[in-house]
Amino acid sequence: MVENLVIIGSGPAGYTAAIYAGRAQLQPLVFEGFSAGGVPGGQLMTTTEVENFPGFAKGISGPQLMKEMRQQALRWGANLITEDVVKVDFRQYPFIVRANEKEVRTFGVIICTGATAKRLHILGEDEFWNNGISACAICDGASPLFLNAEVAVVGGGDSAAEEALYLTKYATKVHLLVRREQLRASKTMQERLFAHPQIKIHWHSIPIAAYGDEVLQEVKVQNAIAQEVWQLPVNGLFYAIGHTPNTQLFQGQIALDARGYIETRGKSTATNIEGVWAAGDVQDSYYRQAITAAGTGCMAALEAERWLSERKSLRFLSAA
Ligand SMILES: Cc1cc2nc3c(=O)[nH]c(=O)nc-3n(C[C@H](O)[C@H](O)[C@H](O)COP(=O)(O)OP(=O)(O)OC[C@H]3O[C@@H](n4cnc5c(N)ncnc54)[C@H](O)[C@@H]3O)c2cc1C
Known part of the structure; x- marks a missing residue:
């Protein structure tokens, strides 16, 4: 048949x-x-x-x-x-x-x-998935979790740029964590990112762990060159890594x-x-x-x- x-x-x-x-x-x-x-x-x-x-x-x-x-x-x-x-x-x-x-x-x-959606599999990722960590800013950005809060976006391409810009509608500040010292996003997108007062770009930065109490409160970030580790207090971590x-x-x-x-x-x-x-x-x-x-x-x-x-x-x- x-x-x-x-x-x-x-x-x-x-x-x-x-x-x-x-x-x-x-x-x-x-x-x-x-x-x-x-x-x-x-x-x-x-x-x-x-x-x-x-x-x-x-x-x-x-x-x-x-x-x-x-x-x-x-x-x-x-x-x-x-x-x-x-x-x-x-x-x-x-x-x-x-x-x-x-x-x-x-x-x-x-x-x-x-x-x-690609994930980073960092420490705490499973615990805070849907409770601060997301792979879709357009889907989750408007959640009360991120309203008037600081959030981070991981990635350096057009998607990361779009997600960071989109999140400025809700978050007070968006930290863009970029692994290298340059963006893969188009020139126009880069210009929009650089000019945006609510966006801060952190070069050579890789998130390595997520912490919080039921919901995400802090991300541990490692500098890819100096290897030093620093804390970033954010309520949201958005993966835009493809x-x-x-x-x-x-x-x-x-x-x-x-x-x-x-x-x-x-x-x-x-x-x-x-x-x-x-x-x-x-x-x-x-x-x-x-x-x-x-x-x-x-x-x-x-x-x-x-x-x-x-x-x-x-x-x-x-x-x-
Ligand atoms: C965490 C998260 C939250 C999201 N939230 C929203 C939201 O709020 N609103 C929104 O609009 N979008 C959201 N999205 C995006 C949305 O889920 C996707 O755009 C949508 O699911 C895509 O639908 P799809 O049918 O193309 O594929 P998928 O939903 O990816 O489904 C693919 C299907 O194919 C099956 N499959 C794969 N390989 C095989 C195989 N070899 N044999 C048989 N079956 C196979 C899988 O089992 C699955 O059933 C979210 C995505 C994620 C990851």
């Missing part, structure tokens, strides 16, 4: 694609993942409150939001399998998707394997950009392989939000439905 559509990944992109494909009667098969590239439910399973997903005026916890999306996908007939995909073969058609215990052939694939797209599985099978993100064509979610689409953070290094992941999941399902219908390669059509 050949599946109509396989969706790989169960973050906001994967479940949204499943909801739309299910409602289009494609009976999608979703490999939710197990431990590769995160957990079933995706990155929001690792956060507490999500305050910016439309429809939840009072906010909603990340795990609860993902539970609701999962239920909605099930309601529309998605077949969910909690396994990691370990191999794909897009060179033959129907495509082959192999998970740990199951191998299927499919007329179409939507890749929604997301990305993993993300790793979960695309190792697709290397050699599909076009990836220089950083490993899946390349999609123009405004669509189409990849360079006909019949394979990509949605969410796996193809987006810029917005990286639950709502944009869900939006592109929707786009991918609509594009898949139209493409499959035109080819009349649907299982339920072939059976008719």
